[in-house]
Amino acid sequence: MIKFFRKIRQKLLSENKFSKYLIYAIGEIFLVVIGILIAIQLNSVKNEREKRNEEIIHLENLLSDLRQDKTELEQIIERRISKSNSSKILESIQNIQEVNNINDYYSHVMNVVYWDAHNPSLLTFNELINSGKLSSLSNQKIKDLLLQIDYNYNELFEIRKHLYEDLWEYFYRPFADIIDYENAILAWTEPNEDLELSKEFVEIAIENKRIKNGFTLSKFNNNLLREKLSDILTKVDSTIVLIEEEINK
Template sequence: MIKFFRKIRYDLMEKNKTGKYFKYAIGEIILVVIGILIALQLNISRENSDLRKNEIVHLNNILQDLNQEIIALEKMIKFKESQSKASDTIRDYIDGKRQQDLVSFNKNQFRAFIWRVHHPNNNSFSELKSSGQLSLINSNEIRQHLLNLNSKYVQLAMMEEHLKYEYHEFLYKKNINSIDYELMFNAKKVDFDKNDSILLKQNIEMIKGDKSLKNTYVLASSNNSYIASICKNILDIVEKTIVLIEEDIEK
């Protein structure tokens, strides 16, 4: 093809057709430029296609994490709300508002004591962010949702650390001298035929009217309730992010 165009140029030069030669030369340059542009466009299209395939892989990985996160968050919310309710119940016993259901008292005591934190299912996003490849996700809206979600995890971790401190400094230390841990941990093994109800009642008598201890359960109730609210907010962001990702993948 190159020899063909070269022969035409030579023929025009030999016949002194300078005007036609320059027009032809310009036309040839335009054709070359067009060819280069087409080649570049094809190359860009291939690169964009490869980037899109790579993006979809990452989006699917993140989507899988987020679906697991929904399950984990729902469990965490339910558990933290139950802890808050258990703390309120113990507070009522301290105030003398409850006198019966001694097994329930010890079970609530045990539930209020359990220490549990949320471990986010965000490995795919964290790896993408730490590798500096977050820009692979084209959708600015999806990126912002994921970054917002990440900041909420930081907030949750800070609140959990705060609650951990209060648990150790107030709830655990205060209760060491106020209740019988053996009764609490063995609440499910109560045998009323052996007068265990009398032993269980000792725990209530030990803490009744103890305002200092009551405050530890008020704090536990408030903080666990707040953690549940943070998890609900995170759950809302997770659900919205899933919708955005699913819509983006289907494009």
Template structure:
């Protein structure tokens, strides 16, 4: 092919048809440029297709993670709302004029559950991988912003949980709660009658102060935890919707 074009150029020069030679040369240059542009376009299209395939794989994994989170949020929110009702009930009983120190001991010893929901982990492996690898750039700007906002909310709320735990856990230790729990929580075979002596020996003023703080701390923590789930759940749903819309295009 190259020899063919070279022969044409040589023949035009030999025949002193310089104008036609220039036109031919320009045409040849145009063809070369078109060929290069076409090759670049094909290469760009291939890279774009690879990017779409990679993004699609990320999106499927990300949607799986986010949907699992929303399932967990619904379960945990239901539990926390029930917990709030119970804790609020304790508070109302203790506010009653008929409440006594025995009322508080009854609640603290047999009804109050010291355990709190301190789960901080999210199914964020894919989300973090996108950000650390830089492949978050595969997504439109709006979707990128939603991803970053969700990560920021998750981290902010994890920090908030740490603050509450730092306040709550020392309170449970101050009450020495594990040593005074009833027989149904007893893992060491200590009979409840021995624990009764521990409860009877409690300083009432100290006990009232500590348990009141413990109950209020758990109420506050549970209420805040519920708000955290609602906030993160809302942002998660926004990202799910954006990703599903993107996949449909």
């Protein structure tokens, strides 16, 4: 093709047809420019397709993480509700005569003091942040929600840390010398088991102001955690919907 154009140019020059040669040269330049523009456009389309494919992979991984997180959030919310209810029951007991079932008392105690924590499944989001590739997501609403979820989790971790410190201060230390944890755990995990449980522990726990305050703080903190978790769950649900829509575009 190049030889063909060269022969045409040489023929026009040899015949002293400069005006025709000039028109031809302009036309040749035009064709070259058009070819370059087409090549640039094709390359741009290829790059956009590659970027979109990479984005889809990130979105699918995010979707998998968020669906898992949604399931775990629903479970931990139920457990926070249960712990708050147990704390409320134990906080309200004023004397041993109000305890109709010793097994139930021990079960509620273990429900309160058992450390239960949810760690979010946000591996893909963290990878995008650490690699600087969060900008690869084209949907700004998805990015905003992911950042809000991450911020809310950091708030939640601070509250959870405070709850753990309270457990040590108000339960683990004072319980160490007065509770039979082995039977207490059985009362919690095997409620129908026939156990010999100490009433002395119940009496001490009811009369101990520190322990009573611990139940009050446990109720407050678990309710606060439940609210924070529910707020995160709402954002996770919204993000899942947006990602599904973005993938199916």
